[in-house]
Structure formats: C-alpha cells, structure tokens
Amino acid sequence: MTKPSAPIRDELFAEPLTQTGLFTFNEAVAGVFPDMINRSVPGYATVIAMTGVLAAQHARPDSAIYDLGCSWGASLLSVARKIDHPSCQLIGIDNSEAMVKRARLNLQEQLGDHRVLLQEGDIMDMQLHNASVVILNYTLQFIPIKQRETLLKRIRSAMQPGDVLILSEKLTLPDPQLNDYLIDLHHNFKRQQGYSDLEIAQKRQALEDVLIPETRQQHVERLRQVGFSRCDIWFQCLNFASLIAIA
Numbered sequence: 001m002t003k004p005s006a007p008i009r010d011e012l013f014a015e016p017l018t019q020t021g022l023f024t025f026n027e028a029v030a031g032v033f034p035d036m037i038n039r040s041v042p043g044y045a046t047v048i049a050m051t052g053v054l055a056a057q058h059a060r061p062d063s064a065i066y067d068l069g070c071s072w073g074a075s076l077l078s079v080a081r082k083i084d085h086p087s088c089q090l091i092g093i094d095n096s097e098a099m100v101k102r103a104r105l106n107l108q109e110q111l112g113d114h115r116v117l118l119q120e121g122d123i124m125d126m127q128l129h130n131a132s133v134v135i136l137n138y139t140l141q142f143i144p145i146k147q148r149e150t151l152l153k154r155i156r157s158a159m160q161p162g163d164v165l166i167l168s169e170k171l172t173l174p175d176p177q178l179n180d181y182l183i184d185l186h187h188n189f190k191r192q193q194g195y196s197d198l199e200i201a202q203k204r205q206a207l208e209d210v211l212i213p214e215t216r217q218q219h220v221e222r223l224r225q226v227g228f229s230r231c232d233i234w235f236q237c238l239n240f241a242s243l244i245a246i247a
C-alpha cells in the first residue's frame with residue numbers, strides 16, 4: 001500500500017481539460033495535496049515550521065489548539081513536535097472527507113499514538129472552546145467573504161487575552177500594477193517548481209471563484225474589528241503572507 005506521506009506528484013491539471021470545473025478538495029486533490037501545496041505556495045514550508053514555534057510559545061496548559069482546514073495535518077504535526085504541554089488538546093477540522101482520511105493516516109504514521117482529535121465538518125458550524133492557539137493556514141481564503149467576520153468573531157470569543165491566531169493567506173494588492181507583477185512572479189515560481197503554462201492556466205481558472213484573496217489592509221482591519229488587540233504580517237513571500245493576531 002502507498003504510504004500516506006509518500007510524495008505523489010500533482011499532475012491533475014497537466015492534460016487539456018474540456019471542462020475545468022470548480023476546484024474542490026476531492027479524493028484526487030487530497031491524494032496529491034502535499035506536493036501540490038509545496039510547489040504552489042511560496043514559503044509554505046517556512047510557515048508550517050514557524051506555526052509550531054509560535055504555537056508552542058502561546059499554548060496554555062489545559063487549552064485547545066485548533067487547526068481549521070487542516071488538510072493532511074501539516075500544521076498539527078509541526079505543533080505536536082514543538083509543544084511541551086501534554087495537557088493541550090490538538091484539534092484538526094476539515095470539511096473534506098478525503099482530507100480528514102489522509103490527515104488521520106499521516107498523523108498516525110508520523111506521531112504514533114500522540115493524541116490529535118480530527119473532526120470532519122464545516123468550520124462555520126463547529127464549536128470552539130478555550131483556544132490558546134487557532135491556526136488558519138490558507139483556509140480563510142476559501143470561505144465566502146461575507147462569512148469571514150462571523151468566523152473570526154467566533155474564534156476571538158473562544159480566546160483569552162494573549163492567545164494567538166495564525167492566519168496565512170494569498171493576498172491581493174491595492175495597486176493593480178503591483179498586484180499583476182506579483183501574480184506574474186508567483187506564476188514564475190510555479191514554473192520553477194515544474195508546472196507547465198497549461199497547468200498554471202487551468203488551475204488558475206478552476207480556482208477563479210473559489211479562492212478569493214483580500215488585501216493586507218482588509219485582513220488587519222477585520223481582525224481589529226473582531227477584537228484582536230494587535231496584528232500584522234510576520235512573514236511574506238511574493239503574494240502569500242502569514243499574519244499573527246494577538247487576542
């Protein structure tokens with residue numbers, strides 16, 4: 001049997017598709033996901049590694065650490081390896097059955113019996129309690145813009161002052177020319193990672209109405225509005241950034 005973490009190359013958009021269709025996190029995407037995200041998101045490995053470091057600094061004993069839209073559980077793995085409070089509960093939530101299945105196999109293989117709770121469900125519906133750390137790595141961008149404030153309010157109200165949200169997102173820039181320039185640089189990055197022009201174009205079309213990026217300013221203003229006292233970007237590579245927000 002193929003190991004869950006064996007790197008399977010993403011070739012989902014390599015052949016001309018008659019109908020691109022909307023991008024969904026189905027079985028095919030889940031199967032190639034680690035390769036896809038590593039070759040598509042500049043800075044991904046750094047953000048995941050630092051997620052563990054930041055989480056370990058802010059984790060409170062007896063609290064919960066949530067990874068919302070956990071996919072294969074890469075952030076949870078990073079946290080589990082850095083954290084030294086055995087009383088913290090690590091919880092991963094994803095609404096893709098295929099992803100939760102992969103996360104379960106991946107975490108079992110990498111962590112053995114370490115207790116991580118995985119839940120299949122929509123992060124808009126799940127209850128959050130006593131969260132010292134909430135991780136939203138590249139997930140908020142898939143939530144309809146109108147629902148983002150509600151979700152962030154719920155996250156904030158599950159936290160105490162000093163707790164932390166790590167929010168990683170693709171950004172858009174207010175200056176249209178600079179925005180186009182960074183999009184070109186991102187496409188160059190993908191070419192360097194071995195994606196063809198056809199793959200880049202077809203993936204872009206499939207994500208068009210599914211992944212909706214916002215500006216740094218929009219994120220910062222909304223995070224302040226929902227009650228985070230301080231927030232800003234701690235890492236950025238091209239048009240992909242990670243923000244830290246302190247409750």
Ligand code: GEK
Binds near residue numbers: 025069074122
């Ligand atoms: C990583 N954080 O490896 N409820 C629950 N899950 C959702 C929802 C929702 N409403 N919408 C999307 N997802 C991961 C990568 S991928 C980012 C996150 C990407 C899930 C979806 O099923 C997928 O697994 C994840 O959010 C987004 O750091 O593919 O660019």
